Amino acid sequence: MAFKLNPYLNFDGNAEEAFSFYKSVFGGEFAGGIMKMSSAPGTENLPDEEKERVMHVSLPLDNNQTLMASDIVPSMGHKLTQGNNVYLSLHPDSKEEADKLFNALAEGGKVEMPMEDQFWGDYFGSLVDKFGIGWMVNYNPNF
Structure with a gap:
């Protein structure tokens, strides 16, 4: 599929x-x-x-x-509930692009994990932007 x-x-x-x-x-x-x-x-x-x-x-x-x-x-009965159930995961082609995206999205938001080399081998960070949307930025040089 x-x-x-x-x-x-x-x-x-x-x-x-x-x-x-x-x-x-x-x-x-x-x-x-x-x-x-x-x-x-x-x-x-x-x-x-x-x-x-x-x-x-x-x-x-x-x-x-x-x-x-x-x-x-709202007048049609819609209600927004923000939460941590959705993150958008970005997979850039370089560390430089990862940093650029992460820093731009973090502006006015809250960094949860700064961009760092991780024990599993990837360069990773996560944040919630100023609009309440969760983002993960993950660079893996092998993919």
Whole structure:
């Protein structure tokens, strides 16, 4: 079985800000722009603040991967629960790229494990960014 896995993140009103930040870290352009809730049929009765929330955004990354997201809509009963059940694991091609990604994502966030050579042979670190998203950066010179 062959498939690709695209991480999909949910935010509570700050998806556009988060993805502008991720775009500054990873580069690239949003595929199809940023779709707002107001562009969907049947959303005319949403509160004005919710009409400006992100319905969908996707940021193509290297290696045919895409990071995607949307905002929740509280008036439709959505509730965001942040936790440590999801981390996005990045596997760059060099230590230098690992450091660059880690340091950019850590800006305004909380480092859990700084980038260091680990006992299992990889160069690894983990953090939670300023938007509450967990990231692992793992460089293995043998892969």
